[in-house]
Amino acid sequence: xxDTRANKRFRSQEWFDNPNNPGMTALYVExxxxxxxxxxxxxxxxxxxGIAQTGSDLAPCNKIHVFLMDRIKAGIREAxxxxxxxxxxxxxxxxxxxxxxxxxxxxxxxxxEVLHGYPLDGVVLTTGCDKTTPxxxxxxxxxxxxxxxxxxxxxxxxxxxxxxxxSGTIVWESRRLLAEGKIDYExxxxxVCSSAPSLGHCNTMxxxxxxxxxxxxxxxxLTGNAAIPAPFRERMAMAYQTGRRIVQMVLDDLKPSDIxxxxxxxxxxxxxxxxxxxxxxxPHLQAVARHxxxxxxxxxxxxxxxxxxxxxxxQPAGEYLGESFYRAGGVPAVMAxxxxxxxxxxxxxxxxxxxxxxxxTGSKSLDHDVIKTYDAPMRQKAGFKxxxxxxxxxxxxxxxxxxxxxxxxxxxxxxxxxxxxxxxxVFEGPEDYHDRVNxxxxxxxxxxxxxxxxxxxxxxxxxxxxxxxxxxxxxxxMGVNHLPTVGDGRQSGTSESPSIxxxxxxxxxxxxxxxxxxxxxxRLDLNAGRMDALVPEDEWQARIxxxxxxxxxxxxxxQEIYRSNVGQLSNGGCLELATAxxxxxxxxxxxxx
Ligand code: FES
Ligand code: MG
Numbered sequence: 001x002x003d004t005r006a007n008k009r010f011r012s013q014e015w016f017d018n019p020n021n022p023g024m025t026a027l028y029v030e031x032x033x034x035x036x037x038x039x040x041x042x043x044x045x046x047x048x049x050g051i052a053q054t055g056s057d058l059a060p061c062n063k064i065h066v067f068l069m070d071r072i073k074a075g076i077r078e079a080x081x082x083x084x085x086x087x088x089x090x091x092x093x094x095x096x097x098x099x100x101x102x103x104x105x106x107x108x109x110x111x112x113e114v115l116h117g118y119p120l121d122g123v124v125l126t127t128g129c130d131k132t133t134p135x136x137x138x139x140x141x142x143x144x145x146x147x148x149x150x151x152x153x154x155x156x157x158x159x160x161x162x163x164x165x166x167s168g169t170i171v172w173e174s175r176r177l178l179a180e181g182k183i184d185y186e187x188x189x190x191x192v193c194s195s196a197p198s199l200g201h202c203n204t205m206x207x208x209x210x211x212x213x214x215x216x217x218x219x220x221x222l223t224g225n226a227a228i229p230a231p232f233r234e235r236m237a238m239a240y241q242t243g244r245r246i247v248q249m250v251l252d253d254l255k256p257s258d259i260x261x262x263x264x265x266x267x268x269x270x271x272x273x274x275x276x277x278x279x280x281x282x283p284h285l286q287a288v289a290r291h292x293x294x295x296x297x298x299x300x301x302x303x304x305x306x307x308x309x310x311x312x313x314x315q316p317a318g319e320y321l322g323e324s325f326y327r328a329g330g331v332p333a334v335m336a337x338x339x340x341x342x343x344x345x346x347x348x349x350x351x352x353x354x355x356x357x358x359x360x361t362g363s364k365s366l367d368h369d370v371i372k373t374y375d376a377p378m379r380q381k382a383g384f385k386x387x388x389x390x391x392x393x394x395x396x397x398x399x400x401x402x403x404x405x406x407x408x409x410x411x412x413x414x415x416x417x418x419x420x421x422x423x424x425x426v427f428e429g430p431e432d433y434h435d436r437v438n439x440x441x442x443x444x445x446x447x448x449x450x451x452x453x454x455x456x457x458x459x460x461x462x463x464x465x466x467x468x469x470x471x472x473x474x475x476x477x478m479g480v481n482h483l484p485t486v487g488d489g490r491q492s493g494t495s496e497s498p499s500i501x502x503x504x505x506x507x508x509x510x511x512x513x514x515x516x517x518x519x520x521x522x523r524l525d526l527n528a529g530r531m532d533a534l535v536p537e538d539e540w541q542a543r544i545x546x547x548x549x550x551x552x553x554x555x556x557x558x559q560e561i562y563r564s565n566v567g568q569l570s571n572g573g574c575l576e577l578a579t580a581x582x583x584x585x586x587x588x589x590x591x592x593x
Contacts, residue, residue: 010121023593049083049121059129079245089103092129102461102562103135104135116589126152145585154227158197158203170191172497200230202493204321209226209227218288275334279396308343313371317382329366337371386529387530390512395504401497424449444475446471446483450485458506458563466491490569504568512533
């Protein structure tokens with residue numbers, strides 16, 4: 001490895017060691033040397049490494065990073081860097097209302113501002129809970145200073161009465177049992193709490209495990225980072241090695257734009273299908289790609305990812321949880337299998353300083369019950385379908401969770417497989433759904449499609465995970481556990497529902513869902529990739545002409561700023577104006593006094 005420290009001038013030295021402006025340099029040094037740094041080291045030509053701390057009491061999914069911090073700092077110090085931890089605006093999926101999705105762009109903005117405005121040469125991104133990972137990757141995509149991501153890791157496996165209890169997935173299962181009257185509220189609470197036995201993020205292949213697998217697949221982490229459970233000793237070792245590694249990345253000037261190329265995103269899409277990853281990955285990766293200037297679009301998810309087989313037997317698409325996935329080899333084992341099958345670009349550069357192919361040398365599945373071979377997968381063609389029609393320009397469907405029962409009930413009419421026509425029941429957001437779903441007047445039967453609108457980026461605001469609506473209690477008691485559901489919001493990555501999600505453009509900005517009425521007939525054609533309201537064209541046009549946008553009420557200043565700048569889910573849900581700013585870490589800000 002090349003240590004070029006002797007002939008390198010670091011960005012941070014413009015703050016700490018600038019004899020051309022002694023007044024400013026003295027101001028910068030005096031206040032940092034009053035804590036754990038000496039004047040000699042601040043002026044000694046050491047790279048200053050920021051550590052973006054996403055964990056806190058408010059962000060329990062990432063709290064493990066509070067305890068990993070000593071190991072990260074030790075690694076940075078030992079490699080000759082100066083560590084500086086700083087807080088990130090919390091993004092707790094299960095804590096923030098109206099949705100943590102609203103905060104992804106806020107944390108992104110503040111990370112960009114910190115990395116641009118402070119004396120930092122590189123950064124360790126602590127990741128974990130769903131949106132923390134994309135927010136951090138989006139930030140360094142815009143700034144383009146050397147960066148490496150460190151996951152906190154999933155919780156240990158949860159268990160309930162001898163069965164694995166997976167984060168989120170047990171909620172969806174238990175709320176059906178509650179609706180059927182098979183369990184009471186007390187048991188419902190106990191079952192769900194059993195799924196969270198330790199520090200860490202969701203132990204299912206929900207959005208957190210997915211996005212950390214995406215960070216690893218993109219090449220933005222050390223090899224094997226994603227899957228190590230939070231409490232394991234290997235997690236501490238990974239924290240230390242990540243700290244060591246970022247210092248060398250700064251010395252080598254290995255930047256996000258060297259790693260997150262179009263080919264790296266294609267790799268990530270393939271990996272997402274193979275792990276049965278979350279439907280939240282497309283908007284998040286789209287946002288990262290736009291901020292770094294890589295051309296990606298929602299259709300790429302079907303074109304590149306649909307025909308990839310499902311290899312990982314993990315909830316919600318399968319049966320196991322994070323501990324088993326880690327023991328079976330984690331992301332490197334999955335990628336090695338895909339690489340052998342010729343599905344990955346092996347020559348891409350990664351945060352290790354080596355190519356992906358080199359990183360994967362020796363990796364393989366250690367348990368074929370958990371990580372399958374490419375030739376004997378869980379199921380074939382397990383990626384997303386991207387649908388369009390008069391209800392939306394694009395929406396996603398996760399095919400790896402279409403159960404045999406769902407397929408039989410809705411998609412198996414002889415001679416017409418993959419096609420389904422049914423009556424629509426339309427809800428204006430989750431409150432309306434909860435108020436009316438059990439109302440017999442709505443006439444929801446086992447051939448109804450449930451629609452929800454007003455829950456996208458602008459509508460909610462932030463795009464809520466509310467599309468996986470369960471059928472009315474009466475239908476569940478008859479054994480109908482799923483109805484097709486469609487919406488302009490998202491759903492939890494832990495959901496096993498094959499919903500049609502992320503419909504863009506959303507209803508409140510005039511997308512097609514705005515004109516649908518309860519009782520309309522709707523046709524889903526998976527073969528043609530379409531979903532359409534079967535309403536005569538002149539009537540449809542009359543509804544468009546008569547439509548007025550709903551009044552949106554902001555509860556905080558950020559909601560107003562967000563709503564006036566955010567784009568659609570199909571395009572990453574970015575702050576549109578922010579995508580024009582690139583490589584901002586390469587421009588020095590002006591002095592502050
Ligand atoms: Fe934080 Fe799932 S709620 S990782
Ligand atoms: Mg969620």
